[in-house]
Amino acid sequence: MTYTLNRRSLLRASGAAALVGGLSMPSILRAQGQTVKIGVLEPLTGNLAYNGTQCAAGAKFAADAINAAGGIKSMGGAQIELVVVDAQSRPEIAASAVDTLAEAGVCAFTGASASALGLASSQAAAKYDLAQVFSIGTAETIVERGLPNVFRFTPGVNKCTSVALENLKLLNAAAGSPVKTAAIVHEDGPFGSNMAKIMAEKLPEQGIEVVETISHPTPHRDFNNIALRVKASGANILIPSNYLNEYTLMARALRQQRAELMAIYSILGGAASNIKFVRENNDVAQYVMDCNHWYDPNKPESQALAASVAEAGLDLTYDVMVSYATIQVIADALERGASTDRKAMIEALAASTFDGSIMPYGPTKFVNGDNVNSQPVNTQIRGDKIELVFPKEYATAEPVFPVPREG
Amino acid sequence: MSSLILPAILSGLTMGAIYALIALGLTLIYGVLHIINFAHGSLLMLALYAAYFLFLYGGVDPYLAIPILLPVFFCLGYVLQRWLIAPMSGGSEQNVLLVTLALALIIDNLALYFWTSNTRSVDIPYAYNTVEFLGAYLPLGRVIAFFAALAAAPLLWLFMARTRTGSAIRAVAIEKRGAEIVGIDVNHTYAICFGIGTACVSLAACLLLPTFYVTPQVGYTFVLVAFTTVVLGGMGSLPGALIAGLLLGVIESLCGLFLGESLGQIGIFIAFILILLFKPSGLLGRRAS
Numbered sequence: 001m002t003y004t005l006n007r008r009s010l011l012r013a014s015g016a017a018a019l020v021g022g023l024s025m026p027s028i029l030r031a032q033g034q035t036v037k038i039g040v041l042e043p044l045t046g047n048l049a050y051n052g053t054q055c056a057a058g059a060k061f062a063a064d065a066i067n068a069a070g071g072i073k074s075m076g077g078a079q080i081e082l083v084v085v086d087a088q089s090r091p092e093i094a095a096s097a098v099d100t101l102a103e104a105g106v107c108a109f110t111g112a113s114a115s116a117l118g119l120a121s122s123q124a125a126a127k128y129d130l131a132q133v134f135s136i137g138t139a140e141t142i143v144e145r146g147l148p149n150v151f152r153f154t155p156g157v158n159k160c161t162s163v164a165l166e167n168l169k170l171l172n173a174a175a176g177s178p179v180k181t182a183a184i185v186h187e188d189g190p191f192g193s194n195m196a197k198i199m200a201e202k203l204p205e206q207g208i209e210v211v212e213t214i215s216h217p218t219p220h221r222d223f224n225n226i227a228l229r230v231k232a233s234g235a236n237i238l239i240p241s242n243y244l245n246e247y248t249l250m251a252r253a254l255r256q257q258r259a260e261l262m263a264i265y266s267i268l269g270g271a272a273s274n275i276k277f278v279r280e281n282n283d284v285a286q287y288v289m290d291c292n293h294w295y296d297p298n299k300p301e302s303q304a305l306a307a308s309v310a311e312a313g314l315d316l317t318y319d320v321m322v323s324y325a326t327i328q329v330i331a332d333a334l335e336r337g338a339s340t341d342r343k344a345m346i347e348a349l350a351a352s353t354f355d356g357s358i359m360p361y362g363p364t365k366f367v368n369g370d371n372v373n374s375q376p377v378n379t380q381i382r383g384d385k386i387e388l389v390f391p392k393e394y395a396t397a398e399p400v401f402p403v404p405r406e407g
Numbered sequence: 408m409s410s411l412i413l414p415a416i417l418s419g420l421t422m423g424a425i426y427a428l429i430a431l432g433l434t435l436i437y438g439v440l441h442i443i444n445f446a447h448g449s450l451l452m453l454a455l456y457a458a459y460f461l462f463l464y465g466g467v468d469p470y471l472a473i474p475i476l477l478p479v480f481f482c483l484g485y486v487l488q489r490w491l492i493a494p495m496s497g498g499s500e501q502n503v504l505l506v507t508l509a510l511a512l513i514i515d516n517l518a519l520y521f522w523t524s525n526t527r528s529v530d531i532p533y534a535y536n537t538v539e540f541l542g543a544y545l546p547l548g549r550v551i552a553f554f555a556a557l558a559a560a561p562l563l564w565l566f567m568a569r570t571r572t573g574s575a576i577r578a579v580a581i582e583k584r585g586a587e588i589v590g591i592d593v594n595h596t597y598a599i600c601f602g603i604g605t606a607c608v609s610l611a612a613c614l615l616l617p618t619f620y621v622t623p624q625v626g627y628t629f630v631l632v633a634f635t636t637v638v639l640g641g642m643g644s645l646p647g648a649l650i651a652g653l654l655l656g657v658i659e660s661l662c663g664l665f666l667g668e669s670l671g672q673i674g675i676f677i678a679f680i681l682i683l684l685f686k687p688s689g690l691l692g693r694r695a696s
Contacts, residue, residue, distance in 0.1 A: 256544055
């Protein structure tokens with residue numbers, strides 16, 4: 001982890017050193033006992049509970065790692081104390097939970113697993129001048145409202161889609177352009193519908209015709225008809241945008257209906273980058289590709305996180321990774337600003353050039369609250385692992401595209 | 408699209424069988440006890456977890472878990488009705504609604520606390536096996552559920568029609584005071600009925616698990632359509648629940664095919680409204696006297 005040293009932090013550090021040197025031992029003890037509160041607003045119950053719980057776990061791993069490494073050094077080794085609140089998977093609860101965080105005295109908070117929750121919480125947080133560093137929030141509306149307290153560290157839907165399309169183009173070209181047609185299956189909420197719309201517009205520009213677009217509600221009980229329609233469309237590849245449970249049922253139905261596809265290429269796929277899906281549906285999961293949030297597996301901090309997650313008996317999902325990273329970003333802002341003042345936190349985050357997170361991003365640069373140096377990566381399920389296959393500098397395996405024919 | 412109609416109908420029938428299986432217990436509990444059991448979905452979730460954990464820790468195939476879970480869930484249902492729902496409701500139907508609602512909330516939140524919100528599913532060797540019929544590939548698990556529903560509804564009907572316990576249950580349903588006078592233990596009979604309804608849920612869970620997933624919220628995915636099935640089939644009618652379940656499965660499947668999956672459920676509720684308008688007692692329900 002690296003921290004930028006500027007004039008302000010140098011003066012503060014000098015001041016702190018003078019105090020420490022000039023005053024007595026109890027001052028040191030007070031400084032060592034100091035804590036800074038960071039909020040974690042996630043859906044711990046309700047439909048999004050799995051993602052929220054994973055995010056909360058990621059935040060805890062990050063706080064533990066930072067505290068173990070000496071805490072916030074510019075604040076005398078202040079320890080991070082997380083204040084975790086439940087958004088209950090409901091936007092109105094997410095908004096009211098911000099009051100709880102503000103009363104608890106947090107200097108900033110991370111959250112909230114879904115765009116709808118984050119939109120509500122960040123709006124409510126604006127009146128407290130309380131910064132929200134989004135763990136996951138792909139809807140572009142999040143950064144289009146001009147709220148100064150919004151900091152989206154991870155990429156939004158537009159960037160994810162454009163990178164996914166670019167990578168698909170490269171993969172297809174490298175394989176001799178065998179993919180000519182695509183089917184899109186998406187959940188009918190804003191996330192899936194927006195994605196489907198963008199894909200339907202952009203795929204023809206790559207010479208890929210969209211031959212079938214199917215939306216479905218969440219939850220959805222039966223994917224047989226959808227699999228039948230995908231099969232009947234004769235699509236070469238399937239591009240799904242839906243959540244874990246529906247993705248699992250869809251993948252099973254595709255196998256049962258013997259849909260022959262050159263690839264399943266997901267964008268922000270609910271299951272395609274989820275080790276649980278790999279473990280419980282290993283057969284159908286093979287070679288599924290996804291463009292999603294993922295950490296840089298080569299960084300020592302990433303490897304330490306993977307070990308901690310395994311030790312805790314949890315699944316290493318991207319929720320854990322991005323939440324871990326957002327706490328790193330907040331900790332860096334605290335380190336540079338050396339203050340828990342909310343406005344100072346917003347200023348410190350807005351000026352962030354942090355490049356020590358576990359994500360494969362360049363130095364943080366927030367433009368209108370959007371981190372322009374974030375990027376999604378392509379993963380692919382291989383055996384019992386999720387390998388990073390794109391971009392090459394972070395890759396742990398070569399991509400397999402199209403998938404090998406069975407038998 | 409026309410080539411998809413027959414597979415869609417067959418797929419709808421197999422899905423409808425699941426709806427029927429879940430609705431069987433619900434209609435039995437309503438028909439006799441006049442309890443609209445809001446905890447039905449939560450009990451389904453509980454049974455799914457039971458089957459899942461038997462598979463995970465005991466290696467018991469979900470189908471082989473049926474003889475284990477049927478008596479367990481019968482006892483659970485019996486205990487719930489005899490020593491929780493009946494004493495707490497004090498005979499008031501409004502209170503029963505609140506008690507079952509409270510029960511649902513407690514079960515759901517305990518599941519969330521102990522088992523977390525993780526989605527779980529079983530990885531069984533025959534998970535992707537299909538049965539080819541008239542050119543359609545039907546998932547094996549759903550075909551088994553279809554035939555199980557076809558067998559369960561008549562068996563349950565026979566039990567109600569031909570056994571002394573069944574006769575006692577029917578007597579209590581028709582005339583509680585009269586049944587009491589002729590020496591039927593009404594509280595015991597009520598508890599047996601709730602137990603049978605809960606056992607039916609465990610049967611549905613064992614047949615559902617090979618093709619579905621388990622989360623603390625999974626009950627809600629099925630409970631609304633199960634209530635619709637009960638009303639459509641005629642409250643308290645076992646054959647009605649079977650026919651209504653199959654019908655709703657086909658309607659949902661065809662509407663999904665022609666109107667889009669997002670609008671598939673519209674068909675269910677249009678059929679529901681039409682039945683309520685033209686035959687309010689349901690397909691095979693008794694007209695209220």
